[in-house]
Amino acid sequence: xxxxxxxxxxxxxxxxxxxxxxxxxxxxxxxxxxxxxxxxxxxxxxxxxxxxxxxxxxxxxxxxxxxxxxxxxxxxxxxxxxxxxxxxxxxxxxxxxxxxxxxxxxxxxxxxxxxxxxxxxxxxxxxxxxxxxxxxxxxxxxxxxxxxxxxxxxxxxxxxxxxxxxxxxxxxxxxxxxxxxxxxxxxxxxxxxxxxxxxxxxxxxxxx
Numbered sequence: 001x002x003x004x005x006x007x008x009x010x011x012x013x014x015x016x017x018x019x020x021x022x023x024x025x026x027x028x029x030x031x032x033x034x035x036x037x038x039x040x041x042x043x044x045x046x047x048x049x050x051x052x053x054x055x056x057x058x059x060x061x062x063x064x065x066x067x068x069x070x071x072x073x074x075x076x077x078x079x080x081x082x083x084x085x086x087x088x089x090x091x092x093x094x095x096x097x098x099x100x101x102x103x104x105x106x107x108x109x110x111x112x113x114x115x116x117x118x119x120x121x122x123x124x125x126x127x128x129x130x131x132x133x134x135x136x137x138x139x140x141x142x143x144x145x146x147x148x149x150x151x152x153x154x155x156x157x158x159x160x161x162x163x164x165x166x167x168x169x170x171x172x173x174x175x176x177x178x179x180x181x182x183x184x185x186x187x188x189x190x191x192x193x194x195x196x197x198x199x200x201x202x203x204x205x206x207x208x
Contacts, residue, residue: 003152006143010156011163013133014051017126018164024119028165029172031112037169039112044165046116051126052158058130059150062138087195130157 018025024047032040137143
């Protein structure tokens, strides 16, 4: 099987997974606007490394998850709690902090890198998403679980995540003079999006 083709499969499906506005891509854009392009990129690199690891784990557990759907339900429940807490923070706690007009200290590139890794690590959605995708691709005969193919796929997934985060950074940099990119409104956007994701997740859990 052509590892280049497998790489672009990983790239494509990772981009699809990150296209909808969410916590990670909006945070990358926010950091870039407030602290500079380089720190936004360092955050994105940290996120992408964790996505690489998560995608690798997803391929390992793909066969198990296909036979035990209750495992996906557990991951979904954990993610629900996480997104509710994040939504509460950005809608209420972060808003309260902005009223104090305290000038935050500029964090280093290294701290933004590790922040990206941490925030990506608590986002468990890539694991069931990539597990489903890899199972589907394997069933279609487009992917097998040979080591070289898995490595190529997860590399593409990590690269695809970075590409989409960078596109968010580039887009918000172009519209940075618009009113909705202020810190307060960015908090509202992140909190609102995260809240919507939490509601959708809750609905899916109830339906299951």
